[in-house]
Amino acid sequence: xxxxxxxxxxxxxxxxESDDYLVALGPRLRWRSDGRARTVRRAWLDTFDWRLxxxxxxxxxxxxxxxxxxxxxxRDGAVVAAQQAGAAGGRPRWPGLLAALPVGPLRERxxxxxxxxxxxxxxRAASTTRDLRVLNSDDKTVARVTVDRMSVSYPxxxxxxxxxxxxxxxxxxxxxxxxxxxxxxxxxxxxGAAGALEAAxxxxxxxxxxxxxxxxxxxxxxxxxxxxVAAVLEQLLGTLQANxxxxxxxxxxxxxxxxxxxxxxxxxTLKLAGDVLPDGIASRFRPEFKxxxxxxxxxxxxxxxxxxFDAMAAGLAAAAPAELRPFHDYLAGxxxxxxxxxxxxxxxxRFSKLTAEWREAxxxxxxxxxxxPAAAQLAGxxxxxxxxxxxxxxxxxxAASAPERMHELRKRCKDLRYLLEIFGSLYDPGEHWQxxxxxxxxxxxxxxxxxxEVQREEIRTFAAQMMDRRTAPAATLLAMGxxxxxxxxxxxQARSEFAGRFRDFASxxxxxxxxxxxxxxxx
Amino acid sequence: MKIFATYxxxxxxxxTATAVNLAYLAAxxxxxxxxxDLDPQAAATYLFRVRPRVKGGGKALVQGTRSLDxxxxxxxFDNLDLLPAxxxxxxxxxxxxxxxxxxxxxxxxxxPLRAEYDVVFLDCPPSISLLSESVLHAAxxxxxxxxxxxxxxxxxxxxxxxxxxxxxxxxxxxAFFSMIDRxxxxxxxxxxALPRQRSDVAATAIPALSLIEQMSVRRAPVMAFAPRSTAAxxxxxxxxxxxxRAALPPAKPx
Numbered sequence: 001x002x003x004x005x006x007x008x009x010x011x012x013x014x015x016x017e018s019d020d021y022l023v024a025l026g027p028r029l030r031w032r033s034d035g036r037a038r039t040v041r042r043a044w045l046d047t048f049d050w051r052l053x054x055x056x057x058x059x060x061x062x063x064x065x066x067x068x069x070x071x072x073x074x075r076d077g078a079v080v081a082a083q084q085a086g087a088a089g090g091r092p093r094w095p096g097l098l099a100a101l102p103v104g105p106l107r108e109r110x111x112x113x114x115x116x117x118x119x120x121x122x123x124r125a126a127s128t129t130r131d132l133r134v135l136n137s138d139d140k141t142v143a144r145v146t147v148d149r150m151s152v153s154y155p156x157x158x159x160x161x162x163x164x165x166x167x168x169x170x171x172x173x174x175x176x177x178x179x180x181x182x183x184x185x186x187x188x189x190x191x192g193a194a195g196a197l198e199a200a201x202x203x204x205x206x207x208x209x210x211x212x213x214x215x216x217x218x219x220x221x222x223x224x225x226x227x228x229v230a231a232v233l234e235q236l237l238g239t240l241q242a243n244x245x246x247x248x249x250x251x252x253x254x255x256x257x258x259x260x261x262x263x264x265x266x267x268x269t270l271k272l273a274g275d276v277l278p279d280g281i282a283s284r285f286r287p288e289f290k291x292x293x294x295x296x297x298x299x300x301x302x303x304x305x306x307x308x309f310d311a312m313a314a315g316l317a318a319a320a321p322a323e324l325r326p327f328h329d330y331l332a333g334x335x336x337x338x339x340x341x342x343x344x345x346x347x348x349x350r351f352s353k354l355t356a357e358w359r360e361a362x363x364x365x366x367x368x369x370x371x372x373p374a375a376a377q378l379a380g381x382x383x384x385x386x387x388x389x390x391x392x393x394x395x396x397x398x399a400a401s402a403p404e405r406m407h408e409l410r411k412r413c414k415d416l417r418y419l420l421e422i423f424g425s426l427y428d429p430g431e432h433w434q435x436x437x438x439x440x441x442x443x444x445x446x447x448x449x450x451x452x453e454v455q456r457e458e459i460r461t462f463a464a465q466m467m468d469r470r471t472a473p474a475a476t477l478l479a480m481g482x483x484x485x486x487x488x489x490x491x492x493q494a495r496s497e498f499a500g501r502f503r504d505f506a507s508x509x510x511x512x513x514x515x516x517x518x519x520x521x522x523x
Numbered sequence: 524m525k526i527f528a529t530y531x532x533x534x535x536x537x538x539t540a541t542a543v544n545l546a547y548l549a550a551x552x553x554x555x556x557x558x559x560d561l562d563p564q565a566a567a568t569y570l571f572r573v574r575p576r577v578k579g580g581g582k583a584l585v586q587g588t589r590s591l592d593x594x595x596x597x598x599x600f601d602n603l604d605l606l607p608a609x610x611x612x613x614x615x616x617x618x619x620x621x622x623x624x625x626x627x628x629x630x631x632x633x634x635p636l637r638a639e640y641d642v643v644f645l646d647c648p649p650s651i652s653l654l655s656e657s658v659l660h661a662a663x664x665x666x667x668x669x670x671x672x673x674x675x676x677x678x679x680x681x682x683x684x685x686x687x688x689x690x691x692x693x694x695x696x697x698a699f700f701s702m703i704d705r706x707x708x709x710x711x712x713x714x715x716a717l718p719r720q721r722s723d724v725a726a727t728a729i730p731a732l733s734l735i736e737q738m739s740v741r742r743a744p745v746m747a748f749a750p751r752s753t754a755a756x757x758x759x760x761x762x763x764x765x766x767x768r769a770a771l772p773p774a775k776p777x
Contacts, residue, residue, distance in 0.1 A: 133599070139742075140572035141599040169597035170604055 006180040007192035008164040009199075031145070034131040040064040042150075043124045044197045045094060046208075047117035048246060048255065053208045055113045058197055061085055061094075061121075072106055077195070081106040095120035095251045116307060118252040122208070123200045124154040134179055143168050143176035150200065158203035163192055213239060213258040215265070219425045221376035221521050225276045228375035230366040232422050233269055236262045237358060248343050253303040256342075260300055263293045268418035272382055276373070277365045285361065288354045295345040301458070302335040312483055319479035326476045330466055379423035380518035386416040387514050394442075394502045403453065406498070410446040413439060431517045435510075442505045445497050452491040459484045525769045526633065526643045528662035528694070532678065534649035536668040537701035539566040540735050540745075542646035544758040545666070545765060547744035550603035552766075553774030554641040557595065557604050561615070561658070562648040565608035571598045572742050573607050580611030584632065585618040591632055592639075600747070604640075612648075619653045626653065630661035641774065659686060662694040664769045668701035668729070671713040683723065697768045699761055700728035727760040 043061045046052045052059055056075040061068050068085035083106045085092065092100035095118040101107045110119075127150045133141040146165045152158040164183065168176030183189050194202065201208055217235045219228045240262040246255030267289045274282025305312075309328055313321035345351060373381075393409045417439055424432050463480050466472035504510070527545065529538040539562070546558040560567040565575035573596045583589035595604050619625040633643060647658050659665065667682065669675040679698050686693050700714040714728045729735070734745055734754040741748045746755045 138572045138574070141597075169599075171594075171596035 006166045006176075008166070008180075008183055009190050009192040010162040010164065010188055030135045030139075031132045032135060034133050034144070037128050037130045038064060039126060039128045041124070041126050042196075043094070043121045044200070045070075045119040046122045047114055047119060048243075048251070049117065049211055049213060049258075050122075050209045051113050051115070051117060052110075057113065058195060059110070059119070060197070070101070070106060072109060081109050095249075097252065116252060117254050120251065121154065123152060123197060123204065123206075125150050125152045125160075125196075125200050127196075134176075136175065141169055142172040143179050145179075148196075150196065152200045152204050154204070155201070155206050156204040158200075158205075160199055160203050163196070163199070164189070211242060213261060215421055215424065217425065219375050219423065221426050222374045224368075224371050225273070225373045225375045225378035226278070226368050226370050227366055228378075228423075229269060229273050229276055230362050233266060234359075234362050234366070236266045236269070237355065237362065240266070241355060244346055248346060250339055250343075253300075253307060256296060256300055256303065260293065260296045263289055263296065265418055265421065267293060268415060269422055272386070272415055272419055273378060273422070276370075276378060277361075278368050278370070279364075281361050281365060285354075285358060288350075288358075292345075292351070292354065295342060298338040299335060299342045302331055302338060305331050305455075306335065312486075315486055316479060316482055319475065319482050323473075323475040323479040324483070326466070326472060327462070327480055330462065330471060374522070375423070376426050376518075376522040379419070379426055380522040383416065383419045383423065383514065383518050386412065386419050387511075390416055391506055391511070394506065397498070397502070399499075403449075406446060406449050406495075410443070410450055413443050413446060417443060426521045427517050428520070431513060435513055435517060438505050438510050438513075442501045445494050445501045448494040449491055449498070452487040452494065456484050456487045456491070459487070524633075524637045524640055524643060525664070525771050526630075526645065526662045527664050527666055527765060527769065528645040528647060528658045529666045529668065530647050530655065530658065530662075530682075531668055532649060532651055533670070536649075536670055537729060537735070538649070538668055539570070539646055540738060541666055541668055541701070541729070541758075541761070542644045543567050543570050543738070544744050544746065544755075545762050546603060546642075546644045547600060547746055548759060548762040549642045549644075549766075550600055551746070553602065554771070555602050555639065556642045556644070557606060557636065557640045558644040558646060559591075559606040560608040560646050561612060561654065562608055562646055563610050563612040564648070565610075566739075567646045568605065568607040570738055570742055570744070571596075571605050573598070573605055575608045575610065577607055577609040577611075580609050581615045582611060582618055585615065585622060585628065587632075591636060600744075615654045616652045619657060626656045626660050629654075629657040633661060642771070659694060660689065660692075664765060665694045665696045666765060667696060667698040669698050669724075670702055671700050671707075671710040671728075673713070676713075676717065679723070695768055696723045697725055697765055698723055699725035699764075702731040703728045704731050725761060725764045727757060727764055729757050729761065730754070 040062045041064070045059045045061060057080065058073045060071050060073070062071070063069070063085070069082065070085045071082040072080045074080050081104075083102065083104050097116075097118050098107055098110055098114050101110075127148050129146050129148045132145040132147065134143045134145060136142050144167045146167070148163045148165065150160045150163065152160065166176055166180045166183065184191060192199070198208060215232060215235060217231045219231065240259055243255045243259040243262070246252070247259055267286065270277075270282045270286050270289065274286070306328070309324075309331070313324050316324070390409065390412045393405070393412050397405050397409065417436070420432065420436055420439070424436075459480055463472065463477055467477070527542075529542045531538055542558060546556050550556040558567060558571075560575075568575045577584065577589075577594045579589045584591060584594065591606060595606050598605050619628055622628050629645070636643070645658050645662065647655055665682075665686075667679060669679060679696075683696060686696070700710075700717075703710050703714050705711060718724045718726045730753065732752075732754045734749050734752050737748075738745055745752065745758065749755055
């Protein structure tokens with residue numbers, strides 16, 4: 001049994017094909033080659049938004065002879081779970097959803113981290129490894145040194161300097177530590193700080209965690225507002241474009257989700273701060289982004305249904321979940337059709353023209369020399385205004401108000417939320433987080449109120465359509481009726497919670513926070 | 524965790540060679556194996572090139588001031604660890620005598636290693652003592668090497684009778700002929716006849732071979748330096764019988 005690892009990287013200019021670094025071990029420690037070199041193919045899997053990496057996990061797929069092996073390790077390199085890659089229905093193909101993996105501890109450990117996202121290769125490489133035994137004066141092995149020569153084939157071709165891993169045999173930790181110290185001091189040997197995945201990505205010119213759906217541009221408070229707004233819009237365009245491929249290949253539902261959010265944020269920025277952009281850019285592009293937003297809506301709405309389907313079926317009291325099956329099939333069929341429609345739109349000239357022209361317009365905007373207003377000034381003014389609107393509209397809602405008033409308030413809250421997100425980097429992170437949290441609690445309630453209403457209406461429409469096509473058994477329609485009833489109950493619940501949520505949001509302390517936060521940044 | 528012990532009152536009958544080679548074969552089958560060299564002469568420890576020293580000696584282990592876990596050494600072979608001998612093991616009898624329920628002590632000491640090992644081999648010193656009694660209580664299967672003489676059958680009967688007197692769990696006995704000289708007709712006759720008459724005698728007999736003696740020169744299990752030899756084949760057959768006798772489930776893939 002072996003324990004404790006230490007890793008080293010050999011200097012590239014060193015001794016590429018010999019084991020001369022072991023000469024540095026001196027006469028007291030001897031070594032012997034152990035068996036022949038082995039070559040394994042390696043691939044590292046993660047979600048598009050690096051959920052495993054962010055959770056400190058690494059999932060590696062190795063395949064040499066025989067079936068591949070999936071190994072999940074933690075930050076310290078310790079194995080969290082491992083299993084053969086082959087599922088009952090054959091070898092899973094990547095990208096693929098978690099459901100493609102066989103049931104077991106590995107899948108269970110990944111489930112909360114990966115969620116609905118697909119796992120896809122983030123790097124591929126081939127490793128040729130050779131084992132060396134380090135012996136003491138009794139010719140007893142005290143440690144093993146593995147020399148790994150890795151060449152990366154994806155995301156770009158690169159050859160890595162050899163990596164050495166020192167493993168102690170149980171009960172020989174002190175000797176292995178001494179060996180590692182000697183190696184560390186040897187010429188051309190450096191401590192290997194990065195794991196194999198990081199090293200592979202770095203060699204290929206990528207960094208793990210380099211995609212995020214969040215707005216991450218750092219804005220300077222005194223920068224011209226036009227520059228700041230253009231910078232945010234440019235990042236949103238980047239996010240939008242980064243997700244197109246995944247939407248077209250239909251890898252998982254979140255590509256479309258992130259793409260839509262980028263579009264919605266773009267539209268809100270144009271609406272709420274687009275006036276700082278030159279030459280009527282905002283009014284020119286707003287209709288185009290509305291088109292793009294509308295293009296994505298049907299597929300996303302169906303995704304939301306399908307993602308929540310199991311929970312919906314599990315919530316049935318009278319009907320059996322299986323009775324909803326035709327409804328599921330109907331939704332899946334509709335989604336497939338809508339997805340084709342969506343893909344056609346994203347492949348259209350209109351879309352490529354939109355993104356190309358938009359990029360050009362943003363570069364032009366960023367180059368304008370209009371210093372006033374400053375970013376923080378504009379942000380403060382717009383956030384406070386949006387905040388006042390939410391307070392006024394929300395304060396006017398009573399138990400007797402029509403649902404439309406709630407829907408209107410939801411839109412005002414979204415305006416405020418997007419402004420807070422767009423300009424978030426100007427503010428103290430703690431205060432900003434708190435402000436968003438308070439708003440989010442109100443938004444969740446309004447969202448539940450409206451979504452349940454919309455879904456209830458949609459279920460009626462779906463039911464009518466299924467009747468027309470004669471694809472709906474009576475039991476399914478009854479079950480759908482029960483789902484609709486459940487939605488009505490949830491909507492009433494949300495309505496009853498509204499007053500309390502709004503009271504918290506409109507509290508003097510919370511109001512003061514928005515004012516203080518935006519004014520400090522602008523001063 | 525299944526515990527195998529190699530036991531015989533007599534010395535020089537092939538106990539250590541059996542423990543070392545069978546432990547190697549078990550590890551090669553994928554089981555996580557621990558061999559505890561209980562003999563202060565430290566022959567098994569020497570064969571694995573480990574220094575015969577345990578910090579705090581047998582006293583620390585028996586009194587529990589040091590866990591077995593901390594004294595374990597990895598061998599040069601995957602899945603095979605060794606708990607080395609120490610010269611203070613010559614006093615294990617006295618130490619056990621001072622402990623509570625001395626005959627159950629060894630089993631209790633091994634308890635915490637249950638999650639870590641699938642198979643344990645105990646290599647005992649030749650004697651009748653408190654230590655050997657504790658070993659007999661801890662073991663699931665006793666591997667008893669017999670020299671092919673009529674006297675050795677009597678010894679086996681005595682052992683069987685002794686174990687029959689145990690309360691609770693009793694180890695299975697799997698005796699086998701060791702150091703068979705194929706030039707001697709008496710050896711051949713006894714080794715062929717007895718397994719047919721008694722279920723506690725293995726069909727496999729280990730011949731007296733110079734390759735087995737060479738283990739102490741090569742300092743390795745016989746399979747490691749002569750994998751295709753008659754000696755290696757004999758031990759593989761014996762391991763197959765021992766494994767079956769212990770009803771050992773197949774090793775889990777790792």
